Amino acid sequence: NLLACSQTAKPANQQSWQTQIQGGSRQSPIDIRSSESVHDPQLTPLSISYDPSDCLQIWNNGDSFLVEFDDSKDNSVVSGGPLENHYKLKQFHFHWGAENNRGSEHTINSLVYPAELHLVHWNAEKFRTFDEAIFSENGLAVIGVFLKLGRKHDGLQKLVNALPAVKYKDSTVEFSNFNPSCMIPSCLDYWTYPGSLTTPPQTESVTWVIMKKPIEFGDDQLSAFRSLLFTPFGEKLENMVDNFRQQQPLMNRVVRATIL
Numbered sequence: 001n002l003l004a005c006s007q008t009a010k011p012a013n014q015q016s017w018q019t020q021i022q023g024g025s026r027q028s029p030i031d032i033r034s035s036e037s038v039h040d041p042q043l044t045p046l047s048i049s050y051d052p053s054d055c056l057q058i059w060n061n062g063d064s065f066l067v068e069f070d071d072s073k074d075n076s077v078v079s080g081g082p083l084e085n086h087y088k089l090k091q092f093h094f095h096w097g098a099e100n101n102r103g104s105e106h107t108i109n110s111l112v113y114p115a116e117l118h119l120v121h122w123n124a125e126k127f128r129t130f131d132e133a134i135f136s137e138n139g140l141a142v143i144g145v146f147l148k149l150g151r152k153h154d155g156l157q158k159l160v161n162a163l164p165a166v167k168y169k170d171s172t173v174e175f176s177n178f179n180p181s182c183m184i185p186s187c188l189d190y191w192t193y194p195g196s197l198t199t200p201p202q203t204e205s206v207t208w209v210i211m212k213k214p215i216e217f218g219d220d221q222l223s224a225f226r227s228l229l230f231t232p233f234g235e236k237l238e239n240m241v242d243n244f245r246q247q248q249p250l251m252n253r254v255v256r257a258t259i260l
């Protein structure tokens with residue numbers, strides 16, 4: 001069992017306030033060194049199919065804003081690639097920085113992106129609920145997509161327009177008919193490795209699938225992310241920025257890469 005412990009010795013790159021999971025051997029995020037990744041010919045393309053009618057609401061949970069999906073049906077699923085089973089989409093969220101030189105959780109050869117999207121799925125063939133899967137081996141599959149600044153992302157604008165309604169922590173707003181497929185890059189090449197949640201309880205239940213190609217979005221769209229607040233209504237205003245974890249030691253893990 002993984003006990004969060006704040007008093008263990010921390011590797012140099014570990015920020016002091018971050019908990020270091022005691023005995024954690026597969027923590028996320030990591031720096032992906034492309035030259036050290038292993039090309040695995042057995043890695044097939046991901047099969048991603050989302051139903052926009054499963055989209056329910058946006059929730060500011062004080063860490064990020066989550067776009068939550070109805071996972072009671074089997075319409076929004078990912079399978080294939082490194083995944084043995086099909087995994088249902090539960091929510092997606094982002095991590096970003098206060099400035100453009102930081103924000104992503106994973107890095108590629110130490111290159112940082114200004115933001116990173118996480119599409120969070122749970123193994124509905126092996127577990128009955130998301131909460132059960134989150135604490136189980138092979139429980140979750142998270143697709144990571146890097147965001148770089150450039151042209152405005154037309155598909156994202158609908159989401160950006162809804163953010164002022166969830167400015168404060170613990171606010172939610174109804175949000176429907178959004179297809180997350182618009183945020184998946186056209187190139188389906190990816191890296192994959194065994195890891196963890198990047199926020200507490202940082203359980204080591206995640207198969208990570210990091211898309212090699214970033215998507216583009218605009219400065220104004222990133223500014224809208226930065227206008228959200230960590231704090232609830234009535235409390236001191238703290239902009240929701242720099243909600244990313246530091247990279248963790250790779251330890252005894254291999255990152256595999258597709259050859260598509």
Ligand SMILES: NS(=O)(=O)c1ccc(C(=O)NCc2ccc(F)cc2F)cc1
Nearest residue numbers: 118120131134142196197198199200201
């Ligand atoms: N950034 S990430 O993609 O790695 C990530 C994904 C999901 C969660 C999450 O659902 N946390 C809430 C939560 C929900 C249920 C539960 F049992 C425990 C728990 F932490 C946290 C981090």
